[in-house]
Amino acid sequence: MWRIAKMCHICYINFYFNLQIIQIMAVIVNEALKDLVIINHDRYQGYKRAAEETEDADLRMMFTEWSTQSLGFANELKKHVDAADARDLDPDDTTVQGKLYRVYMDLKAAVLGRDRKAILSSCEYGDDAALKEYKEALDDVDGDYSSAVKILIQEQRNQIQQSHDRVKMMRDAA
Numbered sequence: 001m002w003r004i005a006k007m008c009h010i011c012y013i014n015f016y017f018n019l020q021i022i023q024i025m026a027v028i029v030n031e032a033l034k035d036l037v038i039i040n041h042d043r044y045q046g047y048k049r050a051a052e053e054t055e056d057a058d059l060r061m062m063f064t065e066w067s068t069q070s071l072g073f074a075n076e077l078k079k080h081v082d083a084a085d086a087r088d089l090d091p092d093d094t095t096v097q098g099k100l101y102r103v104y105m106d107l108k109a110a111v112l113g114r115d116r117k118a119i120l121s122s123c124e125y126g127d128d129a130a131l132k133e134y135k136e137a138l139d140d141v142d143g144d145y146s147s148a149v150k151i152l153i154q155e156q157r158n159q160i161q162q163s164h165d166r167v168k169m170m171r172d173a174a
Helices: 002-053 057-078 083-087 096-112 116-140 147-173
Strands: none
Touching (some): 002 057, 002 116, 057 147
C-alpha cells in the first residue's frame, strides 16, 4: 500500500512539474509574440516615415507596401497573443528605441536632406533590428511548442529578410 501511495505522489509531482513548465513556456512565447507585434509597429511607423520623407516615387511605393505589410504581420501575430494582452497592443505601441530612432531619422533628414542612400541606410538599420527580434523569438519558440506559430514567425522573418536584402542592394547601388 505504501508503495502505491508513494508512486501516486511521485506521479502527481511529475504532472505538476510538467504543467509548470508548460505554463512558463506559454508565458515566454506570449512575451516573444508581443515583442514581435511591437517591433512590427516600429517597422510600420519607420517605413511610413521613410515613405513620407523620400522624394523618389519607387521608394515611396516600396516603403508604403512594407509599412502595410508590417501592420499585417502585427495583426497576424496578435491572433496568437493571449486575448487580454492583445487588446492592449495598438499600432502606436512601439519601442522606446524605435521612437528615438525615428527622431534620429528626422534629424538626419533635416541635416542631409532627403538623400536616397541615407533613407535606405536607415531602413536597413530598422530591418536589422526586426530580424534580431525575430531570431530571438524563434529561439524562444524552439522545439515543438506550436508549429503553426513557429511557421508564422519563420515566414514573416523570411519576408523581412527579403526586404532587408532589397534595401541593402538599393543602398549599395545609390
